[in-house]
Amino acid sequence: MARALINVPQQAKPGEIIEIKALISHPMETGFRVGHNGQLIPRDIVQTFICTYDGEEIFKADYSPAIAANPFISFFTRATKSGDIVLTWRGDNGFEASETVHIQVA
Amino acid sequence: MMETRRIFLVRSAGLVALAGGVLAGGRSQATPQAMAALIAEIAAGREIKKGKVTLDLPPLIDNGNAVPMTVTVDSPMSERDYVKTIHVVNEKNPQPHVIVCHLGPRSGRAAFSTRIKLADAQTVTAIAEMSDGTLWMDSASVIVTLAACLEDIL
Numbered sequence: 001m002a003r004a005l006i007n008v009p010q011q012a013k014p015g016e017i018i019e020i021k022a023l024i025s026h027p028m029e030t031g032f033r034v035g036h037n038g039q040l041i042p043r044d045i046v047q048t049f050i051c052t053y054d055g056e057e058i059f060k061a062d063y064s065p066a067i068a069a070n071p072f073i074s075f076f077t078r079a080t081k082s083g084d085i086v087l088t089w090r091g092d093n094g095f096e097a098s099e100t101v102h103i104q105v106a
Numbered sequence: 107m108m109e110t111r112r113i114f115l116v117r118s119a120g121l122v123a124l125a126g127g128v129l130a131g132g133r134s135q136a137t138p139q140a141m142a143a144l145i146a147e148i149a150a151g152r153e154i155k156k157g158k159v160t161l162d163l164p165p166l167i168d169n170g171n172a173v174p175m176t177v178t179v180d181s182p183m184s185e186r187d188y189v190k191t192i193h194v195v196n197e198k199n200p201q202p203h204v205i206v207c208h209l210g211p212r213s214g215r216a217a218f219s220t221r222i223k224l225a226d227a228q229t230v231t232a233i234a235e236m237s238d239g240t241l242w243m244d245s246a247s248v249i250v251t252l253a254a255c256l257e258d259i260l
Binding site: 017018028030032053056057058059060061062063064065066067068069071072073074075076077078080 | 171172173196199200201203204205206207208209210212213214215217218219220221222223224254
């Protein structure tokens with residue numbers, strides 16, 4: 001399981017715009033680099049990042065090899081009601097990581 | 107004729123440039139043409155206007171392996187008027203794609219930040235597609251001292 005750092009406010013007022021920041025450990029190997037044996041190092045990247053809030057998809061990003069290693073993303077959403085925010089990363093070689101944070105909206 | 111220092115330097119610079127060109131020739135590299143083709147694909151015949159989008163990139167960066175980038179789009183992000191997608195493309199990495207972000211009226215603020223790799227000093231372009239189908243763009247040029255993506259592990 002890849003290590004992920006997530007920053008979401010624990011509490012928010014209804015309608016408030018909150019910032020979600022997420023960082024995951026991943027090499028993001030581009031597939032264009034040459035290794036010790038002169039062979040290309042195969043590509044190994046995170047392809048998609050999806051964020052759902054209370055089951056509804058609120059943000060999605062398609063990554064390319066041009067995203068830096070240990071991809072960081074920060075984006076905004078409007079807090080509507082208390083619920084779970086689920087962040088999912090999927091990538092090459094069956095990579096999948098998911099993290100859940102709870103937000104209290106009152 | 108005695109070779110002056112100036113002539114020698116000019117000639118050496120020419121040789122270095124030539125060698126660089128030959129070495130770089132073997133690599134796969136996205137060209138401004140590849141970027142133009144990708145932009146044409148995103149536009150799909152529609153006009154891309156300058157404005158509304160702000161692409162924030164440092165003008166000079168030491169290490170191309172992690173370049174902080176922020177894209178902000180001026181939009182009310184309401185049910186009727188919001189940003190659907192933000193594309194970021196580059197002209198000199200091996201591939202023109204950088205990132206595609208899908209947003210919606212729930213986003214509240216049309217902005218995101220991430221860190222990208224840049225293989226060379228180049229121009230990066232961000233294109234935002236609005237809910238009404240219009241396209242807006244912004245470009246930023248970055249000077250990269252240490253390039254990413256192509257360096258070999260030695």
